[in-house]
Amino acid sequence: MTVLPPSRTVTGPPPxxxxxxxxxxxxxxxxxxRGAAGSAAAQIPGRTTATTLPAVAHRVEGVRVDPGHxxxxxxxxxxxxxxxxxxxxxxVLAFPVATAVMVRTDFPLPLLGMVHVxxxxxxxxxxxxxxxxxxxxxxxxxxxxxxxxxLDVCAEIAVDGEVxxxxxxxxxxxxxxxxxxxxxxxxxxxxxxxxxxxxSSGEVGASVVWRLSADVGRAYGAxxxxxxxxHMSALSAKAFGFPRAIAHGMYTAARALADVGAxxxxxxxxxxxxAKPVLLPGRVDVTYTTGADGAWTYAGRSSSGRPHLxxxxxxxx
Amino acid sequence: xTTSPTPSSPREAYVLGGNRIPFxxxxxxxxxxxxxxxxxxxxxxxxxxxxxxxxRLGEIVGGAVLKHSKDFNLVRESALGTALDPRTPAFDLQxxxxxxxxxxxxxxxxxxxxxxESAIAxxxxxxxxxxxxxxxxxxxxxxxxxxARDLPTRLKAFAKVRPADLAPDAPRTDExxxxxxxxxxxxxxxxxxxxxxxxxxxxxxxxxxxLAASYERGFQDDLVTPYRGLVRDQILRPDTSxxxxxxxxxxxxxxxxxxxxxxxxxxxxxxxxxSAVLLGSADWAAARNLPLLARVVDAETAAVDFVHGHxxxxxxxxxxxxxxxTRQGLTLGDLDLVEIHEAFASVVLTTQAAWADDDxxxxxxxxxxxxxxxxxxxxxVNGSSLAAGHPFAATGGRIVAQTAKQLAELQAASPAAGxxxxxxSICAAGGLGVAAILESVPTTEGDPR
Numbered sequence: 089m090t091v092l093p094p095s096r097t098v099t100g101p102p103p104x105x106x107x108x109x110x111x112x113x114x115x116x117x118x119x120x121x122r123g124a125a126g127s128a129a130a131q132i133p134g135r136t137t138a139t140t141l142p143a144v145a146h147r148v149e150g151v152r153v154d155p156g157h158x159x160x161x162x163x164x165x166x167x168x169x170x171x172x173x174x175x176x177x178x179x180v181l182a183f184p185v186a187t188a189v190m191v192r193t194d195f196p197l198p199l200l201g202m203v204h205v206x207x208x209x210x211x212x213x214x215x216x217x218x219x220x221x222x223x224x225x226x227x228x229x230x231x232x233x234x235x236x237x238x239l240d241v242c243a244e245i246a247v248d249g250e251v252x253x254x255x256x257x258x259x260x261x262x263x264x265x266x267x268x269x270x271x272x273x274x275x276x277x278x279x280x281x282x283x284x285x286x287x288s289s290g291e292v293g294a295s296v297v298w299r300l301s302a303d304v305g306r307a308y309g310a311x312x313x314x315x316x317x318x319h320m321s322a323l324s325a326k327a328f329g330f331p332r333a334i335a336h337g338m339y340t341a342a343r344a345l346a347d348v349g350a351x352x353x354x355x356x357x358x359x360x361x362x363a364k365p366v367l368l369p370g371r372v373d374v375t376y377t378t379g380a381d382g383a384w385t386y387a388g389r390s391s392s393g394r395p396h397l398x399x400x401x402x403x404x405x
Numbered sequence: 406x407t408t409s410p411t412p413s414s415p416r417e418a419y420v421l422g423g424n425r426i427p428f429x430x431x432x433x434x435x436x437x438x439x440x441x442x443x444x445x446x447x448x449x450x451x452x453x454x455x456x457x458x459x460x461r462l463g464e465i466v467g468g469a470v471l472k473h474s475k476d477f478n479l480v481r482e483s484a485l486g487t488a489l490d491p492r493t494p495a496f497d498l499q500x501x502x503x504x505x506x507x508x509x510x511x512x513x514x515x516x517x518x519x520x521x522e523s524a525i526a527x528x529x530x531x532x533x534x535x536x537x538x539x540x541x542x543x544x545x546x547x548x549x550x551x552x553a554r555d556l557p558t559r560l561k562a563f564a565k566v567r568p569a570d571l572a573p574d575a576p577r578t579d580e581x582x583x584x585x586x587x588x589x590x591x592x593x594x595x596x597x598x599x600x601x602x603x604x605x606x607x608x609x610x611x612x613x614x615x616l617a618a619s620y621e622r623g624f625q626d627d628l629v630t631p632y633r634g635l636v637r638d639q640i641l642r643p644d645t646s647x648x649x650x651x652x653x654x655x656x657x658x659x660x661x662x663x664x665x666x667x668x669x670x671x672x673x674x675x676x677x678x679x680s681a682v683l684l685g686s687a688d689w690a691a692a693r694n695l696p697l698l699a700r701v702v703d704a705e706t707a708a709v710d711f712v713h714g715h716x717x718x719x720x721x722x723x724x725x726x727x728x729x730x731t732r733q734g735l736t737l738g739d740l741d742l743v744e745i746h747e748a749f750a751s752v753v754l755t756t757q758a759a760w761a762d763d764d765x766x767x768x769x770x771x772x773x774x775x776x777x778x779x780x781x782x783x784x785x786v787n788g789s790s791l792a793a794g795h796p797f798a799a800t801g802g803r804i805v806a807q808t809a810k811q812l813a814e815l816q817a818a819s820p821a822a823g824x825x826x827x828x829x830s831i832c833a834a835g836g837l838g839v840a841a842i843l844e845s846v847p848t849t850e851g852d853p854r
Contacts, residue, residue, distance in 0.1 A: 155434070155437070155633045155634055156436075156437050159437040159438055159442070159633075160437070162442070163439070168441075168442070168445045168446075168449075168486035168487075169438055169439065169441070169442025169443065169445055169446055170445070170446065170449060171446070171631075171632060171633065217633065217634065218634055349485070349486060350486060350487055350488045351488075353488075
């Protein structure tokens with residue numbers, strides 16, 4: 089049996105977290121401006137930075153999904169046009185609320201330059217178009233990593249007071265060493281190990297090729313609101329040290345989730361670990377394997393075999 | 406599921422249930438939705454309602470009238486998006502507005518022959534997301550350029566493109582051979598049979614009131630699954646009245662000698678939607694504890710020569726029904742329900758006027774005399790396309806599912822009587838018409854095989 093992902097072991101914000109209710113979902117454009125300003129301020133020598141996460145959760149209540157937004161997302165990711173929200177779409181809904189926590193002045197890490205290294209999300213009960221959604225997001229578990237500092241950005245979506253979806257995004261602030269203590273292991277090594285495990289196990293497998301056009305970053309930016317410059321164009325990506333624009337990690341993970349499709353069932357866990365970024369335009373070869381328990385594992389690689397992402401989609405029977 | 410050897414004599418095929426999404430206005434609730442989105446939603450609802458998750462069905466057959474070329478395998482692709490066993494085969498079928506009913510007939514014939522045990526017949530159409538093609542001139546240039554091996558040849562291909570070629574080709578609903586729209590054709594037929602404006606508005610009024618009443622009494626609860634925020638058909642006007650309908654200006658037949666009578670109120674608007682019908686053998690249904698709503702008795706397709714003006718474009722069902730009833734040894738009086746697709750209100754009236762005309766029935770239908778008349782209380786009892794809308798290929802599934810359910814209700818209300826019988830008649834572009842007979846299943850019936 090597969091180990092439960094963190095999205096099923098976390099149960100709400102840590103004790104002592106103060107909940108701040110926002111009047112509406114904040115616009116990501118403004119948040120990025122604040123995030124960029126914060127990131128620049130963090131570079132100023134001698135500026136004192138906090139070394140703990142703000143014990144604050146942000147909440148927006150009664151969020152309604154726009155049907156056109158959902159349809160655009162589903163068409164882009166290859167999801168069916170169901171009224172049930174795909175887990176990746178729930179992530180998109182919660183993302184601005186989570187980002188609002190990360191641009192707070194008491195948040196200790198620079199928003200730009202943080203790397204999304206892993207994600208786990210659980211649909212605990214189906215969430216539908218038309219439901220009034222209460223979205224809560226917070227950060228937790230700031231920890232030392234060999235290459236910097238890691239933390240989890242957590243989000244929950246509740247319907248009628250019951251948590252229906254939970255997502256845990258793990259970020260790495262490269263080269264920022266805020267906290268001491270035992271270093272956590274590197275996600276990339278487990279990605280590669282997982283992928284090779286699957287292939288030797290002889291389970292049912294499928295192969296899919298994604299041919300990603302140069303504008304995939306802009307297209308996912310439009311449906312997710314995540315218009316980080318590294319995804320938008322080769323020029324803006326170069327400013328951040330990438331040779332070309334890179335695909336959003338969550339775009340690739342959500343494509344994998346859509347490929348598994350209806351076989352994930354109405355409630356499911358979905359995990360991903362990101363390795364090398366996917367440069368655009370680009371091609372990703374993805375393999376899917378499943379065993380008797382109905383759990384799917386997937387791994388996406390470049391044509392030269394370098395790992396891009398790997399993860400699981402596990403139906404909750 | 407094992408396939409038993411093909412029986413030597415046909416057995417029966419039954420309608421077991423149906424599901425559709427509420428029909429939307431063009432540019433309305435489903436403006437952004439594709440045919441595949443909507444058909445998948447209709448199938449998903451059917452799968453959920455009848456517990457078909459993981460089932461390998463015999464076949465799924467359906468189609469769309471306005472279809473993008475990339476959707477060549479529309480039904481199979483839609484099926485792959487559902488919780489059905491991915492090993493369920495499917496194919497696309499297209500017979501204009503009769504697509505949905507022809508799909509029902511096709512799969513029921515396969516069930517009757519023992520080739521399959523279960524099936525879904527469906528249909529979908531979007532006039533909001535209709536395919537727009539490039540002009541023939543631009544298409545030739547693009548294809549020539551794609552085949553070219555060097556840049557000069559490629560450029561030369563485009564040199565032939567004229568500015569007019571850059572205008573896109575929107576889909577047209579005009580008849581290719583006459584250049585007349587369906588409404589203009591029917592305006593001629595309406596005038597020929599002397600159908601009044603008042604009679605047409607009365608049909609439209611009844612359609613809205615009957616459909617609204619069917620929603621009110623909960624009849625549609627297990628036939629319709631809300632989608633994209635739409636709970637009922639977007640075109641439905643429960644509060645419409647003869648006065649409101651009477652104020653609308655005519656839109657078709659304005660160039661005829663007769664006073665034009667066809668308005669936006671008594672003609673079906675363009676719409677978006679999808680429907681699906683579950684069919685199966687008695688054994689397959691019994692194994693899943695699914696009640697038999699209605700037996701598919703027989704069907705007939707006809708075509709008429711409308712091109713040379715001999716017959717009206719939408720009059721083919723008149724011929725199909727005459728042949729079908731004759732073959733079955735039935736008369737109009739043997740029918741308990743009659744569904745005449747309301748492409749236009751006047752279709753319901755010209756169809757019945759033709760059947761009641763002694764001379765026409767002798768000369769055109771080859772009958773000994775008039776086919777007869779129908780009690781208006783038996784016609785389109787739960788409303789039809791004027792009120793629900795008419796996403797072309799989705800209409801057949803809507804009518805078959807709700808008619809089968811209505812037959813089962815009649816049977817349940819009078820267990821000792823029956824079987825109750827329904828006629829479904831659908832006109833289609835190209836001078837086509839499809840008719841089918843459904844029959845309720847008396848509870849006292851032994852092994853229906």
